[in-house]
Amino acid sequence: MKILFGGTFDPIHNGHIALARYISQQFNHHVSLLPLNGVPNYKKPPLASLTQRLAMLQLIANQYPEQIEIDYSEAGLTEYSPTVYTLQRLRQKYGNEMPFYFIIGGDSLVTLDIWDEWQKLFGLTNFIVAARPNYPLNKMSAELQQEVMPRITENTQQRTANGRIIMTHFEPIELSSTMIRAHVARQTSIAGMVDGKIQEYINEQQLYR
Numbered sequence: 514m515k516i517l518f519g520g521t522f523d524p525i526h527n528g529h530i531a532l533a534r535y536i537s538q539q540f541n542h543h544v545s546l547l548p549l550n551g552v553p554n555y556k557k558p559p560l561a562s563l564t565q566r567l568a569m570l571q572l573i574a575n576q577y578p579e580q581i582e583i584d585y586s587e588a589g590l591t592e593y594s595p596t597v598y599t600l601q602r603l604r605q606k607y608g609n610e611m612p613f614y615f616i617i618g619g620d621s622l623v624t625l626d627i628w629d630e631w632q633k634l635f636g637l638t639n640f641i642v643a644a645r646p647n648y649p650l651n652k653m654s655a656e657l658q659q660e661v662m663p664r665i666t667e668n669t670q671q672r673t674a675n676g677r678i679i680m681t682h683f684e685p686i687e688l689s690s691t692m693i694r695a696h697v698a699r700q701t702s703i704a705g706m707v708d709g710k711i712q713e714y715i716n717e718q719q720l721y722r
């Protein structure tokens with residue numbers, strides 16, 4: 514089984530960590546952070562280098578070795594790769610039988626139909642959605658709703674290779690990497706928003722100033 518948490522992690526913050534640890538506990542399995550090198554063209558490229566972002570992830574993985582590890586398989590790519598291709602590459606590596614779980618935020622689920630070749634995703638992985646209990650699923654397009662609704666479950670114990678959407682009740686934390694970068698640029702405190710070791714690293718490397 515593989516639980517994937519893809520992101521740019523520029524930098525990794527306490528919202529990422531809380532979510533990864535929550536899912537790890539619920540599934541009784543470690544979560545693989547999947548650092549992505551490159552962003553879609555509508556997003557700005559990361560400010561920290563890949564080496565720096567990986568170093569920050571490693572600081573966190575070292576602290577929670579039972580819960581968090583790093584999957585480096587996409588880190589070496591030089592440009593953005595849509596998730597569907599990332600998952601196809603991982604399937605080549607791990608085979609079609611292994612249960613895959615891909616963590617996304619509740620907001621991402623309702624706009625999943627803007628992802629490249631989104632219908633193929635359900636044939637490649639399960640999703641774990643970090644949503645509030647009353648998340649407005651009716652905000653989805655009719656087509657997406659039709660695809661998503663029959664797949665939804667709250668069962669975290671049943672293992673299938675792909676195709677299910679597991680809703681969890683993780684309460685979102687009001688934090689984003691954008692917010693952290695803005696604080697550092699304004700020289701306001703990021704204490705409590707990132708791990709102490711990440712704060713030190715950002716200082717040391719003079720990131721986001």
Ligand code: ATP
Nearest residue numbers: 519520521522528532617618685686688689690691
């Ligand atoms: P940015 O502000 O630069 O866009 P981000 O904080 O969204 O960054 P990413 O690395 O892009 O961080 O996020 C990776 C994944 O983590 C995404 O699926 C995103 O939805 C999720 N995520 C980010 N912040 C939170 C949070 N506070 N709570 C729950 N999930 C989060």
